[in-house]
Each structure stands twice: as structure tokens, then as C-alpha cells.
Amino acid sequence: MKVLVTGGAGYIGSHTVAALLERGEQVVVYDHLETGHREAVPDSALFVEGDIRDVQKLEQTMKDYEVDAVIHFAAYSLVGESMQNPGKYYENNVYGTKCLLEAMVRQQVKRIVFSSTAAVYGEPVQIPIHEDDPIVPTNAYGETKLTMERMMRWYETAHGIHFISLRYFNAAGAHASGEIGEDHQPETHLIPLVLQTALGQRSHISIFGEDYPTEDGTCIRDYIHVSDLADAHILALDALRSQSRSGIYNLGNGQGFSVKQVIETAREVTGRDIPARMEDRRAGDPAVLVASSEKARNELGWKPSRTDLREVLASAWEWHVHHPQGYASPSLIRKGGESS
Numbered sequence: 001m002k003v004l005v006t007g008g009a010g011y012i013g014s015h016t017v018a019a020l021l022e023r024g025e026q027v028v029v030y031d032h033l034e035t036g037h038r039e040a041v042p043d044s045a046l047f048v049e050g051d052i053r054d055v056q057k058l059e060q061t062m063k064d065y066e067v068d069a070v071i072h073f074a075a076y077s078l079v080g081e082s083m084q085n086p087g088k089y090y091e092n093n094v095y096g097t098k099c100l101l102e103a104m105v106r107q108q109v110k111r112i113v114f115s116s117t118a119a120v121y122g123e124p125v126q127i128p129i130h131e132d133d134p135i136v137p138t139n140a141y142g143e144t145k146l147t148m149e150r151m152m153r154w155y156e157t158a159h160g161i162h163f164i165s166l167r168y169f170n171a172a173g174a175h176a177s178g179e180i181g182e183d184h185q186p187e188t189h190l191i192p193l194v195l196q197t198a199l200g201q202r203s204h205i206s207i208f209g210e211d212y213p214t215e216d217g218t219c220i221r222d223y224i225h226v227s228d229l230a231d232a233h234i235l236a237l238d239a240l241r242s243q244s245r246s247g248i249y250n251l252g253n254g255q256g257f258s259v260k261q262v263i264e265t266a267r268e269v270t271g272r273d274i275p276a277r278m279e280d281r282r283a284g285d286p287a288v289l290v291a292s293s294e295k296a297r298n299e300l301g302w303k304p305s306r307t308d309l310r311e312v313l314a315s316a317w318e319w320h321v322h323h324p325q326g327y328a329s330p331s332l333i334r335k336g337g338e339s340s
Ligand code: UFG
Pocket: 077, 079, 117, 118, 119, 141, 168, 169, 170, 188, 189, 190, 191, 193, 205, 206, 207, 208, 209, 219, 220, 221, 259, 282, 285, 289
């Protein structure tokens, strides 16, 4: 039996694929490579280039490879873009997930681990955030992820498909092998932008807002190592296989760091000058987002092991130094000249 990983060529998807392969799972990656990278998928995984809105191709893939479980990453995930073009997010994220679930129904695949987000909460009512806190997304991206979660609930009721939804906080860092890491086009996330500045690829890092009600006035986020997120997917898969029950879990390391703390720690880790400039607030940024992951710890047995911000930044820095152009870096261009 094989695990189908939609979006397995993306950032969190590829780290989860690596973790699945490390524990001996047979993996089929399904990705349309619009934002993912073929180079991020190791040769030991099967690869199908396809769109999640292609029900027939999904069904055929599930049938051909005797898929027993799905891990679903494939989605657009830029908050700003989702506000400009919500239709794009409903089309790919919501309709695409409906297509995936239909294919699962037809092929009798009964387990799905789902890549959700802290963006479903919107402005938090308390810190740390718990899974049963109010859910009021403040952007279209978060709304589509919430809709996808809710859709799964109804497919469970109607068709017995169990799901585990994992609500990530701020994914960061890179795999210990140095072979895979973060490469978004365009890049909007704080840590890669800070490290690109350290490499001299950007003149400065912008700090979006210094007037938040936090100690140093900048936003606080819960940065969680991508390999710790990957481990949680394996535990979720195990829980679905052994217990056949659904659940929703936050994944964060429970500690918050401000934008200024991230930049200062990056200066220490890289030994480089990282010029920073104050700018206005970015629309829609809550002041503080920190997770309570007690539920994942208690019920899935998850224990993040790379929780030191220095360690997270050092692993990301290792990737950026060796792959300054991401997957287009010369060291990663595939034999035969194929690149992303
Ligand atoms: N920031 C800057 N300068 C930058 C980029 C970011 O100051 O150039 C700040 C942001 O304002 C924010 C913090 O750094 O306060 C982190 O920003 P990111 O863009 O790295 O991450 P977000 O917290 O905005 O978003 C992340 C995920 C989203 C998810 C969200 C859930 O990337 O997909 O968490 O809360 F929706």
C-alpha cells in the first residue's frame, strides 16, 4: 500500500515525503509543479505530474498504486494573493479538494491527513491558541482552508473517510540532508527574506510595523521546524491507520519570537550584516500568533525536537548558502539539464 502525497513537491510536502521515505513508506507524489519543484522529490518516490482538479487522473493514480492513505498539501497559500484573487483560491483549494475527496470515495481510500493553517483562527482571542477557540478567518486563504476542513467532516459522515487536519503556525528551516528547503516564487516569508538579505541578494529586510502591542513593537510568531511538522504527519497517518478516527490539531512550538528577534538571531547565526528598515504594518497581520500544541502532544504523541530559534535559522541558512537560487542552483540541476 502506498501513501499519495498531493503537493509533495512543495516546501512542507517535500519534507514530509522525505520523512515518509526514511521510515520505509512507499510514496507517490502528485503535483502539478506550478509552485512545487521536481528536484524536491527524491528518485525513491514515484512521481505523477497532475492537477488535483483532474478527478480521473487522481482516481487512476490511486488505483494503479493501491493507495491506502492521502496526505493533502496541494493548495495555493499566499495570503495577500488570496485577498486580490479569492476565486483562484476557491477554485484550486476548495474545488480541488472536492475532486480529491470524490476520487477517494470512488477508490475507497478512507484516510486523509490535511495541511491546514493557523490562518483559520483570524485574530486570536487568547494566546496560546487552542483548537476550540473561535474560528474567524480574516483572509480568503484561511477561509478556503477552513472550508476544506469542513468539507472533510461531511465526507466523513457520508462516506466514512477519516481525516486529521494539522493547523501549522509558521513553518521554517530545512532538512538536515541539505538537499531540500524553502523556495517560493515570489518569496513573502520573513525567514527566507532575512537570509536572502544576509546573502546580499536583497538590500534590506522590511519590518512591517513597530507599533504592535508587543514588547519591542513587532509581531510575534510561532516558528516551527519543517521537519517537526513532517514528523507530525507520520504520527497522524499512524493514528488514522490504527484508530480510524478524525481530529484537528495545532502544530507550533509554543514559543513566540518577534520580527526583531528573528532578525537579530539571524545576524548571530549568519555572522552577516542584515540591514533592516521600518515600514508600515502589512494589512491583516495579527500582533501575536502562538499555538498551544498540547492536543497534538497528548493525542498524537508529537514532540517537536528542533525548537531553538537558532537551530531553525541555522538549518535554513545551510540551505540558502548552498542553494542561493533555491532549486535552480547549479548543485541541484538534474542530470540531463532538467530544472524547475
Ligand atoms: N514580516 C516582516 N517583513 C517581511 C515579511 C514578514 O516584517 O518582509 C513579518 C510579518 O508582518 C509577520 C512576520 O514577519 O509579522 C511573519 O510573516 P510571514 O509572512 O513569514 O508569515 P505569516 O505569519 O504572515 O504567515 C504564516 C504562513 C501563512 C499562514 C499564517 C498563519 O506563511 O501561510 O502564518 O498565521 F496563513
